[in-house]
Amino acid sequence: MKKIGFLSFGHWSDSPHSQTRTAADTLLQSIELAVAAEEVGADGAYFRVHHFASQLGSPFPLLAAAGARTSRIELGTGVIDMRYENPLYMAEDAGAADLISGGRLQLGVSRGSPEQVIDGYRYFGYEPQGDPDGANLAREHTRRFLEVIEGTGFANPNPRPMFPNPPGLLRIEPHSPGLSDRIWWGAGSRATAEWTAQQGMNLMSSTLLTEDTGVPFHQLQAEQIQRFRDAWKAAGHSREPRVSVSRSIFPIVSDQDRAYFGSARGGQDQVGYIDGGVARFGKTYAGEPEQLIKELADDEAIAAADTLLLTIPNQLGVDYNAHLLETVVQQLAPELGWR
Structure with a gap:
């Protein structure tokens, strides 16, 4: 059984x-x-978080609203840039949203991706010293x-409080039991995946890795996942971790699908640069279901993960994206053994 959700970048444009x-x-x-x-x-609704952009920037009102309208699916982020966050205020927001959803939040956090502005977290009041990209700030x-x-x-x-306090020191409220087991770190490298395991967080791996060894993306990502699992076992954590990977998958079953994604068939990995370093980007899967079943069966990282997040073109609207999700969940997933 593999959980399947969507990951929306939340773009808007006039x-x-x-x-x-x-x-x-x-x-x-x-x-x-x-x-x-x-x-x-589907099993999950996940949202990207970007500041200073025409994209979703403040996730918790959205997660709470979606939690109030749904009853089963997981609700998450991929990822919250922790350089911008007040940890205690975030804990209050996360606790409230998790309680509204009945304990369904799955929060992906990390250092974040390249920003729209230079050192945007400084505008939020954070001035790290000796930390040029804010990585240490995000981890702290x-x-x-x-x-x-x-x-x-x-x-x-x-x-002399306004209202009676319980005995002892006070904690952040509202507290949502179990939320700490549902925090994921968005890791862009094999070394970061090992660090993630040591911290006891679940692993969230995207459609790119900030390194390249010359092997196909899915094999490099599968190695990243194995290193995470090995480090988790070595750390001696008591629970089983979760691992998600993201993919762009577009089954072509209609003329509309063909018009949108027909030209994306036969895609390949790409190697480029991000944040000044080499990165490998995973390919887009587009084609008729029979073709996609064969291609996806060979993806070693999807096989190694328990959760698959489908990146969606949110600007094409709710109906079209629901159609994409339905095709993957109800046509591809059973044939691939994910259901």
């Missing part, structure tokens, strides 16, 4: 070809797509966030 012209369009359609995904049998914010969502008291109570 273009005649876009179904999401405004931020309101994107937010409201994201909620509707989560509902539709649940109806067609994550460490503190993981501490406080455990639910242990740490704050000294006021001896």
Whole structure:
């Protein structure tokens, strides 16, 4: 059994070809797509987080609203840039959204991807010293966030409070039990995956890796996953971890599919540069279902993961993306043994 969800970048643009012209369009359609995904049998609705961009930037109101409209699917992020986050305020927001959803949040966090502005986290009030890209800042914010969502008291109570306090030190409220087991780190390399395991977080791996050894992307990613699992075992954690990978998969079953994605057939990995270093980008899978079944069966990283996130073209609207999800979940997944 493999969980299948969607990952939306949450774009909007004032273009005649876009179904999401405004931020309101994107937010409201994201909620509707989560509902539709649940109806067609998908398992998760995940959203990218980007600041200073015409994309989703503040995830918790969206996650809470989607949680109130759905009953089964997981709701997550891929990923929250922890350089921008106040860990304690984030813990309050995350606890509230998780309780609204009934404990279905799966929060992907990380250092984030290249920004729209230079050192955008500095505008949010964070001025790290000797940390040129904010990587240490992101890890420190994550460490503190993981501490406080455990639910242990740490704050000294006021001896004359407005309302009676429970005995002992006070914790962040609202507290949502179990949320700490549902935090994922977006790892872009094999070494970062090992660090993720040591911290006790689940592994979220995207459609690119910030390194290249010359092997196909899916094999490099499969190695990353194996290193994560080995490091997890060595760390002696008591629970089983989860691993997700993202893929662009577009089954062609209609003329509309062919018009949108027919030219993407036969795609290959690409090697390029991101943040000044070499990166390998995974290919797009597009084609008739029979062809995709054969190609996807050979993807070693998908086979190694328990969760598959389908990157979707959210500007094509709710109905079209629900159609894509339904085709993957109900036609491809059973043939591939994912259902």
